Amino acid sequence: MAVERFVLMNAGPSQPRPATQHLRRNPPIAGEQEAIQRAQSGDSRAFETLYAMHKRRVYSLCLRMLGNVAEAEDLTQEAFLQLYRKIGTFRGDSAFSTWLHRLAVNVVLMHLRRKGLPQVSLEETLEPAQDDGPRKDIGARDLTLSGSIDRVTLERAIENLPPGYRLVFVLHDVEGYEHNEIAEMLDCSIGNSKSQLHKARMKLRDLLRTGQRKEQIA
């Protein structure tokens, strides 16, 4: 299965990783190493400890990728059940959180493929570009966004992105994966990943500006 393939590839030492971004977002956790070893020898309390350490990050990742609470909870469950079955194969070649997150990303992508939705296939023909011509409509006097967007507003705008854009945006800009990794995960070209990311940011800008304008009117 594709999941196995991804996990095995991820375990290889030559696989490029978003080391800096990932470490910043996922600093080493005290006691994690010991919990991994105990869980690997079948200690179920240690597995619960690992769940407590990582549930928020894994769930947030699923939620941002899917934009749906019920599905995000299902897939968090599925990701940890896979972790339970596969933890013996974790060798420590990469940080545990990196390994676990990649596993969770693959669980989400498998789910989307199983649903047969076009959002995983990023071929541009499937998502007709709505309005990505040059922006002549925005006057220079119009406010720029800089400094004005809080976290909650940005989260809400990400939720409102079309699914294909959201996947690439979350994986690249939020989670810190590189385009070559995203291309491999989504089975698309690197150029495609780049262009989807750009469109996602453009769309976010539209969403955020529209939100600002509404706020000013209100």
Added chain:
Amino acid sequence: MIVLRAMDKIMTCAEFQEKLPELFESQADLGAQEHLKSCEMCAALVRDLEYIAAQARLLLPIHDPSPAVWEHIQQAIRRGDEPDVKSVSAGRK
């Protein structure tokens, strides 16, 4: 809009924006782009896109899953389920 193809340093907004994804990815110094020096509209666009990417990097996990998720994981482990077939929402139905 006047297209000055003869002067190859000067791009139209359309040409500049078409090149923009590439420019972002190449980590090039966008401030050095001639077009931006004379075009406030595209300069604002670039500032916004850079700002959005920078803010996204600062987003942190904020949500915990509901306690039901752990309960279902425990149940599935006890039953020895394959993880792919049961789910929280299936359990709710």
